[in-house]
Amino acid sequence: MTSKWRRLTDRLAGKTEPEPLWQEGVPDHLDVPIRDWLYEVLRTYDMAVPVAVRLKLPSKILKSRDPYAELATLEDSKNPMLRLEVIDAVLGCVEQALQGASWHHRQTAASYARQLEGILREGGVAFAVSEDGSGLERRMDETLHATYDKAVEAGASRVETAADHLRAAFSEAYGIRPDPSAAYSRAIKAVEAVANPLYLPNEAEPTLGKVRAHLDQGRHKYEMVIADRAGAPADIDAVVAMVSLLWHGQRDRHEGGPTSAPVTQEAAETAVHTAAILVHWISSGSIRRK
Template sequence: MTRTWRRLTDRLSGKHDPEVLYEELPDHLAVPVRQWALQVVSNYQVVGVVCLRLRLPSTVLNSHSPGEALANYQDKSNPMIFVEIVDALLAALAEVRPFTAGRYNGATASDLCRQLDFILTEGGSAYMINPDKNGLCRRVDETLRQSLEAAVQAADKQTQGAGAHLREAFAAAYGISPNPSVAYSQSVKAVEAVANPLFLPKSPEPTLGAVRSTLDQGRNKYEMVVEDRTGAPAGINAVVELLNLLWHGQRDRHAGGPTSRPVTQEAAETAVHAAALLVHWVATGVIRKK
């Protein structure tokens, strides 16, 4: 869902700057999000799973109403705790599937996901429901999200491995607890999953680096479906350069070298979207032999 409504004073003043997104659980979001949680935690199995996974104190499950205790739980030392609870609730919904027609006012897991998505979007939260509907991730531009989903769908038609790696890369880059190293590594694996069978079908140990070298040395053997300025099929220079960028940018692949360093959050996000583009190109035949 894309938020298009703007407040009256902004419309009158002609202000079009992007709205500042809210971290944690600000006051204006607290009540609707906690009310949403109350619907979910009416299932005791979900409450137990969340308490176990987040290592919440026994006072929650020992309370007179564990569901209410969880929906209203606070921890002054951890301002992100309720965002983590919502994230865990979504995962439990996806796994336990406790909601069926006719129960809890007819709400289903899908209904509850749509309700939360509306609340987070309209309230300007920095978080959104992830593409797999089983947790939260940082809000990303709708165009970027759609491009990732298109790449995953194209990859799944060819090989499920690439799509799974892309999903993991996205979750690691944009999850509530980002892991840039995992995001970058999974991005590389996503491209390898679609490119290795195509460009290195007989190699016993195919890697992205080997794909890069094969295409670099065989630029005259491949072309793209898009045309260049002369009207002929374009060369694959852009593909090779994008592979170079992705391959050389993973600075934590080997330890102890003079240029080894941890992957930054910015580099991880760049890798995810570079991988999505490459996966989409390979999976849909944008790169072809002459």
């Protein structure tokens, strides 16, 4: 979610379109609030060593008189993302350190995460605090995020691993250092987690490709809960098309073929949202037997 606030001159001019998000690093107008947030959290949880080790930072930082201050103001002209990487590492280290901690301690950490999200959102930064507070992720359109949330909820209600794979796919696609190939692979696994037991219960080695073939050849056996233009339950052509798109689009699954190619960032993001819709539909019973 991005800030809906508009400066006075923009409101007077009738400007409604959102300002572009800051895509790389921490903008100057957020330097002080980010510095203060980092310093307080690093000191409160004594995170200088874990963060420096996780990011493989030079030892001079920990040898300084105030490692917390060094980390809170750390910048590198060759790596404009370094400040965000420090924030991401701090969130991750705190989350890891508080596993099994009391409710009070975890609520305090959650409060820090919400405070940071407020700074990033109001400051127009393209990265947001993840839902579990364990790191940063690329900020997403509200409608798309709602679709993702619904899919995770539906997937968790049916097969817990589907929700886990979907969360991982989202993180790989929208993290500070995206991994398109891993995101696409996780997206497919998320759909397989809910589709394989339902459509291929007796298959020894079920795959999304076999699910696609099963649905394609058995179109007459299934229908959608949504109606077509005649008012009858719609056919599953859209489902088959989406499964086929997801299955055939993973061009890095095998090497050496004439159509083998790396997965692009755009393809990975599309795959994650396609998987989210399929997980939601399959888990919620939107596709049913006649």
